[in-house]
Amino acid sequence: MGLRKEAGTLGGAEAAALRSAFARAYGIRDERGHAYFAGLHGLPLPSWCAHDSQLFLPWHRAYLYYFERALRDLEPSANLVWWDWTTDRSHAEGVPALFRRTAAWSNRNPLATGPVPLSPDDLGRFRADPRNAGALSDGDPPWTLRDPDPPDELPRADTIRRALVAPTFTDLSLLLEGIHSNVHVWVGGAMTLISVAAYDPLFWAHHAMIDRVWYLWQIGRYGKPPPPALLGRALPPFPMTVAQTLDLAALGYGYAVETAG
Secondary structure (H helix, E strand, O other): OEEEEEEEHOOOHHHHHHHHHHHHHHHHOOOOOOOHHHHHHOOOOOOOOOOOOOOOHHHHHHHHHHHHHHHHHOOOOOOOOOOOOHHHHHHOOOHHHHHHOOOOOOOOOOOOOOOOOOOOHHHHHHHHHHHHHEEEEEOOEEEOOOOOOOOHOOHHHHHHHHHHHOOOOOHHHHHHHHHHHHHHHOHHHHHHHHOOHHHHOHHHHHHHHHHHHHHHHOOOOOOOOOOOHHOOEEEEEEEEHHHOOOOHHOOOOEEOOOOOO
């Protein structure tokens, strides 16, 4: 499909293509649209998201892969980007400019927030739980909200360097899932809840960063395949096994920068 670049390095035409792809995907209510893919992670049920030490990395790689294909069906030049939360820029500004509300956008930036078109019943149950307060705006449909912490609380490059020397796939997966969860909490709002996190466009850039770190570990001195018993495991609802997620070249995409931090 192409190269995934760091969010802060996108050129004007590349950023416009990504914004257009998301905006168009918001308007599609079938299995080609944003709501369908975001819903696979949480609401509406059933939730397919795999959060365990064995399937966390391959399931989310398949998830990104199929969503990126859907975006490219709408905008052939669009690629997902990764949010390098370890950079000095991220620690100075927090959320990348590409994903923020800015004065340059007189209308809603489609990467700053995403619609959550849940059914009235699902939305009613969601709003009735006080633990979900502050995740979504009012309105029909509601839109995702964020409440980020101070930028200097984001992960540092040393954190990723420690992950890259993990001795086994399982060790790496456990480390990355912990780092990933901390960033979800840092963003706040919808991103703190599995049920609606993927409706926030920033979710995809965050998970692309996690996928990139796995890739860097794969091509590094410590990289090795998952346990053999895991390779044939299916990754529903995607028609893909763990083994089929291991080679980025076979999947048709790569990462533009191959260094951590």
